[in-house]
Amino acid sequence: MPRQGLNKESVTAAAIRLIEEKGLSSFSLNELAKSLDIKPASLYTHIQSIDGLLNEIKALAVRQMVARQMEAIEGKSRAEALFALASAYRRFAKEHYELYLLVMNIPKGNNPSLQLIAEEMVRPILKVLEGYRISTDSQMHYQRALRSMMHGFVAQEEYGAFTHSPVDRDQSYAISIGLIAESLHRLEGENNDENNSHGK
Template sequence: MVQKRNLTKEKIIESSFLLADEIGLNQITFQKIAEKLDIKYPSLYNHFANIEELKIKMTIYFLNNLNSTLMERLIGKSGETAIREFAYVYRDFAFENKSGYKLYVNIPSTESDEVKRLASESNAIIRKILDFYSSDKIFIIHKSRALRSLLHGFVSLSSHGYFQNPVNLEDSFKLMIDDFILSISEK
């Protein structure tokens, strides 16, 4: 049995993600998480008030990792190269962290100031990339919304198995990003 002093919020969050990947996000409970950690489930209440708080903390953990990964991969890049890098990193990160992404798109930013701040940080990364193309802040907001919507739609539809056509999915993603870059370059 894991001793209490070794149990941290991070360990609980990481185990919860692993469990969510195994059984589905909607199936995780404190009892199941405790089984996975080989502890008694009341111990989890020392770290989180309830499963909803845990899911918010999981979302924060996911967004912190997404933003860190994006920032690392975007260093020294601008323009078209930065847009492509952002798009591919975002897509791949979402696919590699399916449960985290599912939480991110299902927990409203109004649930937590920290979730809202981190989501705004993600958006600021996009807008900074798009500043390369225009100084018109309204245009940049419209285009950042367009890019976020494209990426979210692609990840969501693909994750749910809606792209069954034999046409190469990677080619479709590249074409979508090419079209977005063309649309912003024409301003």
């Protein structure tokens, strides 16, 4: 009510803006305070700590990411849904790379509330995999494979690990995701033939 209409939400929004513009590595409470025209110490009226603020941002980013993926697979199923999901995943990482970095840099000794948020990120993946008639164990394996492929690809792509070749990266991604789609399709076929080599 005094000076400015600042609150937790507007401070968080300003932090996101700053991170997306100037990058995560140059972000500091000094910069954030400067962008809001207040002193760094005054930020503590609205935030608990810089880690608390970043956790807040992570949670928002995950929610947004999941929402985009859910929209992408809406009304689709199986391979079509799988490719749409993978595409939305990569698009978010491209458009909000600093936020993606933040989300994917959850350190080992982590906040239990972030654990819950991380589980949220699995939901669109599971939704796609539920469209396949495979065992629950297979579902877990393919969920991990898909997450690995998507994260590994965008992470390496974004820090420039794939730039040393003219070969199209979109095609590489399509093929990479295609590996999983094809294998899922084939695994279903095996199950229909009452064969369960590793499908059980």
